[in-house]
Amino acid sequence: MIRENINDLIAFAAVAEERSFTKAAARLNVSQSALSHTIKGLEQRLGLRLLTRTTRTVAPTLQGEDLLATLTPCFEKIESRLQALNDAQDQPTGTVRIVAVEYAIESILWPKLSPVLKQFPSVNIEFVMDYGYTDLAASQCDAGVRYGDQVSDGMIAVRIGPDERLICVGAPAYFEEAGTPQVPQELVDHRCINLRLSTHGALYAWEFEDPEGGEIHVKVKGQACFNTINPVLRAARDGHGLALVPERLAQADIESGALQMCLGDYSPYFPGFYLYYPSRQRSSSAFEVVLEALRERK
Structure with a gap:
């Protein structure tokens, strides 16, 4: 292969993987016009059309x-x-970007990672708070955190936390005023603090499990609504x-x-937090240190 084509092939691979000149240009730190010129030059030298371009999408041709x-x-x-070669250094080095919810x-x-920063001065960790199902490539994050039952196929998932459950809680004064619900269905008669899901904009329907079997979903109502859990x-x-929150988050207040807490018998446990990352993710020395620190050990 002609040596000067190497950079052009790297540019082509970036566009083909990102399926976007804009994202590929940002990834390569070049202008879109320069990137477009590079791809056109490569196609002309090869005598092949490598990419199909429309006003909205870019996709590789069969040859591409x-x-x-x-x-x-x-x-x-x-x-x-x-x-x-980089990992052969005495100290792990690099930056790891992780996207997760605030909780x-x-x-x-x-x-878990605060001690890592003190132990390894050359390791940098960037925390990105996002309640949506973030695309790791688009957000340029190395890994993300989700509950175990929410991790997408094709990702490596490593358990980093214990099983969780959501519990219904309220202030003692509220229970004195409004009474205590005995079954989830009675929540429709109570003031509840809503959570709006950023994934699709809808209000979260509170989920419970009948001890005798079956799921219970309750759409609650109240004056206050938030899109993050701490204000709830x-x-x-x-x-x-009343609020439906992670038990560990409310433990100190309880x-x-x-x-x-109320309705505890209707609050099932589910898989806790997992760190997920692409199966083809190359593992840097910094990422290995972070992964080892986060791994849940029973």
Whole structure:
């Protein structure tokens, strides 16, 4: 292969993988016009159309797919070797970007990774808070955190936290005023603090499990609504109604008496937090340190 074509092939692979000149240009730190000129020059030299362009999408042609299938393992092998050389250094080095909800960052990630930052000065960790189902490639994140039953297929998932459950809590003053629901269906008659899901914009329907079998979903209503969980807990402490929150998040308030739990028999456990990342993710020394620190050990 002509030596000057290497950079052009790297540019083509970026566009083909991202299926976007905009994203590929950002990834390569070049302008879109320069990237477009590079791809056109490569196609002219090869005498092949490698990409099909429309006003909305960019996709490899059959010849482009064939070329990409050849290039990808070659580039990965080169990157792996370069990374191995980098890993030979005495100290792990690099930046790891992790996307997660606020509760996961505060309860799992920071407690486990704070010591890592002190132990390894050359390791940097960036925490990205997002309640949506973030695309790791689009957000340029190395890994994400989700509950175990929400991890997408094709991802490597590593357990980093214990099983969780959502519990219904309220301030003692609220229970004195409004009474205590005995079954989930009675929540429709109570003031409740809603959570709006950023994944599709709808209000979260509270989920319970009947001890005798079957799921129970209740659409609650109330004056206050948030799109993150910590303010929901605060509103419950302030007596604005009942809230459905992670048990570990509310544990300190329950122990102090600021909150009381109800409907505990209807609150099932489910898989806790997992760190997920692409199956073809190249593993840097910094990422290995982070992964080892986060791994849940029984």
